[in-house]
Amino acid sequence: MDWTALILSLELASATMLVLLPIGVWAGRKLAWTRFRGKALVEASLALPLVLPPTVLGFYLLVAMGGATPLGRWYESLFGHQLTFSFQGLLVASLIFNLPFAVQPMQRAFEAIAPEVREAALCCGMSRLRLLRRVELPLAWPGILSAMVLIFAHTLGEFGVVLMVGGSIPGKTRTIAIAIYDRVQAFDTAGAGIMSAALLLISMLAIGLSYLITSPGGIRRHD
């Protein structure tokens, strides 16, 4: 068992989750409740990573973040190291790749909140922030939680993008999915087997949890 790789993957998944939480809530609310020109286009682009081959995204990120590009140079001058072949580079890739998993469940959850409920709360003089905290978030909570679970599980399994922009550096970019691949190449079937079983278990827990949350009679909404 490659603990360094597992911990790295858990770090990446947690970081992706934390960064996408506010972004998902903001974008989910906007898309659920407002109509604007080009909304369909925005929704389509947010869903694009669902169908985009990971290697395609990996290729563009490699080209865009490499040391010779303006973005790559700007990042390097700011933080003193390159974005590709670093944990931060993986995080950027992971954020893009998980965007639809964050936005879509949250959007559905916010859409399900009856407008009367929000109007009533506003009429009673609730501030916007209080409305968000006390009414909207508790009502949309199952959607938000299932988005988080999906992001977490999806990040743990990410392979193509990581392989392209990561470089399999232990403790920095060698995630658990890459470590499994490495172990197979090293004829270490036992090692690959243990790590695969661990990922299978985590994935089953995650998907079970997300079904539990979204099913009626699962985690109750605040009434």
Added chain:
Amino acid sequence: MNVSGFLRGCAFAAYLALGFSATSRADAPVVAGAADLKFALQEIAAAFKEDTGREVNLVLGSSGDLYRQIGQGAPFRMFLSADEGFVFQLADAGKTVDRGNLYAIGRIAILVPHGSLLKADGKLSDLVAAVADGRVGKFAIANPEHAPYGKRAEEALRHVGVWERIKDRLVLGENVSQAAQFAASGGTQGGIVAYSLALAPAVARLGTCAPIPDSWHAPLRQRMVLLKGADETTRAFFRYMQRPAARAIMKRYGFLPPANR
């Protein structure tokens, strides 16, 4: 569970994860090595750690891939290529400290899994016969485009005149270590891989192998080089590679010492 409870949970998980990573071996310098070194280099790194108490992290891949990654700025401190051409190209591009040292001459070998219809015949005559009579379903080599051992395998197959006929039956490993995995795991009738991998215990128990005459292909002149920014540990490892202890391990894996040429 409520919102703030969940957030606190997340923060705690992140804290734990970050706390753990601080104590991991993420700070050891990264040494990039050609995939044919998979087992030999791991053994040498372990011996290096035992002798000096210092540690290096190994990243293994096809020399061409590692070359590309170094060009793109991968934070490697040392590069052990299976083909000196990549080292010279990096030196010309100003990515290295100098033009490096030859550390070994590599060999290729035919590797045949137990139960295969092929014989492990270093002269490849059984392979030639097998291609003609249809015994070869699939045959593994490393991708000749960026893996030196794949290129040499192609040259050897051309030398015996079966390249054109075996081409469509080849499965290409991303690097020679994956090719060895394909060759030994029973999915193919065998493959041409690095002799060093075929000799490793983990591979040797899966099949039989025979070295292929090295006059049939261009020599695998394996060169290593320190990359710009190499630290003291990496430099020590570079010197260690040339010591008798490391040379003995390399010899055990079928490499010829560079002085022979």
